[in-house]
Amino acid sequence: MSNAQLPFDVFLAHNSQDKPLVRAIANELKRRGLKPWLDEEQIPPGRSFQDEIQQAIPLSKSAAIFLGLQGLGNWQSWELKALISQCVKKNIPVIPVLLPDVRNLPEHMLFLEQFRWVSFSDQIDDENALYLLEWGITGQKPETIVKVIPQKIIEIQSDDLSSECGVNYTQLRDLLKAGEWKEADEETLAILLRVAGREEERWLREENIENFACTDLRTIDTLWVKYSKKHFGFSVQKRIWQSVGGKPGVFDEEIWFSFGERVGWRTTRHHQIFFVTWTSREWYYYSQINFNPDAPEGHLPRMWDEWRGGIEICSIVSKLVKCNIF
Template identity: 25%
Template sequence: MSSPLDGLITELENNFTTPRRLAVIGSTSFWNHSTPAICEITGRKLAQIEDIVLLTGGVSGVPETLSRSFWRHQKPESTSRILHIQPKGFIPYDYGENLTAGDTFPQRRWVLAHLAPVYLLLEGGPGALQEAQWALKAGAIVIPVGCTGGAAKTVYTELTANSEWLKNQWYTETAIAAWQDINNTKASVETITTAIMILIEQALEQKANFTHTKETLITELENVLVAGNWQAANEITFALFHEKIPKDLENPGLIHYGDLDKIPDHILREIDRLWVYYSQGRFGFSVQWLIYYQVILESRINNDMEWQDNFREKVGRSDYILGYNRDEVNFDLDFKLDLLPPGYLPWFFWYDSTNTNLRSGIIGGGGIGWEAILFVASLLERCGIIYPENKVWSRAELTDAISKGECNFCRGNFQGIDLQGLDLSGCYFIKSDFSYSNLSNCKLNQTNFYSANLYEANLENVQCGKTFFQKANLEGTIFTGSQFTAVNFFQC
């Protein structure tokens, strides 16, 4: 990441009074017939945003067309600015502010690629592609309007192929739909520009939220992840968590997993996004949760210890490690990426007041129990990293899915429907809603209702063998005449 131009980057950053910075990159001449209109309308819409800095490379085509439209449509009292970053010797533009960066185009590209948290890419050749790749490597969000072709299409395709990154980056249904729209060659210009604005506004908000942290540990985390220094990244991740959690007065070096809900959503999302992106989808809390979730689905047994053991084995930690000393010579995580199994990291640190002996584990593995991974999962859910929106099921849809061998109905909405007499044995209804539903006379052997809502549900005359109701809401649930064998009602 180091460069002789880093000092110049720092100097130029002194010109910015706001973290809301958007750089526009792309072709210097238009190849797609709709691109000029997209630039014109996007510039007009951007002009309605207050206190934003629009950066360009001081070239014609996409950057000039969009920024001129932005300039023409600005309100007289607007605090927004336009900054053109140009190599030495270039003729300054007659609008906005002109700043010099480097002697050549490659030098200017490097500088521009490190000045903004968000980049908008339309069309583009090899130079714009290089700019976008540098910006991504620096941890910026790049919005490539794939429908315009060129470098934008290339970057869009590459980013979309990383499904975990995509889900973590655009974590709302509106943003996901917008991401699809910017690649739709049949969409109208209005649809495309509306989608662009949705993505820009979410990206700017996300980056602005952690500006105070970005200056320290987030920047350090990015740098070590770029370098593939996984051990350092792991320690910085713990430090980020520890920075946001009030210190334990008796044991100042200890983090209680129940305090993790004090981690701000945007920090948790950013940590997970960086791990997923720089590990090419192999590491991250969301990756670990998906592996753990799959373990639950594959086990067909409601046994949390077995789930934990299988999870540790899948992520390459079959030994039950209670702790280690930081000075041990065999503690070395800096292996080649392709030699580490998916989900191997982050390896959470939980250490004592002396800050020397560390209890360790991947969320829920090693020294951390099953409750910890489910708690961390609830945080990921809270900030939109995992779990899809609840699917509303009908009796017919459920019976059809079961007849086809499906068993994963977690997060489903079964509220108020009549499921009387169905055989739901072996199915997973983790966090599903059965309030006011009729499950009388159902077979529920080895069925998993962990944290499900069964408020005032009718479970008369059901067969429950090794059924899992841990943490389920059973207020008003009717069990008259039901048969129970080895049922888990813990914390209900």
């Protein structure tokens, strides 16, 4: 099979934790008329990753190795070994790609210095990086750099990612911008737990929320509110909490129940056995949460698998008031 007959323009090797960013780049490549090989689009359920990857590499005209802040994943490490071996045999171009906030190649991968790499600097909308990536894939300079809407670039660059705790909010910003609501929810919890030193426990005490920096809470909330178009966010939840009669720092079970129904975390079920009928109120598990834009207002962030009585949301509302976050 000649190079022109190969079905894929580029094989995308990446850590699964970077998939939202790689997916966004893959979509941009498609918009430019290229056909990338992305595992989630090409590997059917029940198939071996290794077998499918081994078959896919020779079907690609080039290979892009994405390097994110999380380093190489298990599958990417395997992909890399297979890639280098097969690329040498079949003369397949290898393009190292540095994702946002990765400035240099990792020390154990300095052998990739022999290839010119592409860096996405601080954002996945980096037009120069996309231009270079397309050039590396096709081997031909694009006639012009495909322009995105300038206002979109301005919005990304103007995001305030301030932190008093040394947290990098680029990943959260990019997930929210890409509409990856579940991943953004998980990233939000990961940040809160990391700052509080509660990563093993996986839940927060009331004092952890009370001591959380106002600057960081404002950054998280602003990103959620902005990219959900004011549909999600802590401040949205605060407004709903207050609308059902809730007060900052004061937990009331009935208020908590009403709040849960308003944001779609709780449902009322009607039961009947023979002539006996009754009603029950049930909380949704985390697996039942709706991670889509059509979810009820204030549905996200949810973060925890199970809520232990609403103390968290009550504490967050209190902290928002003290930080003057509206």
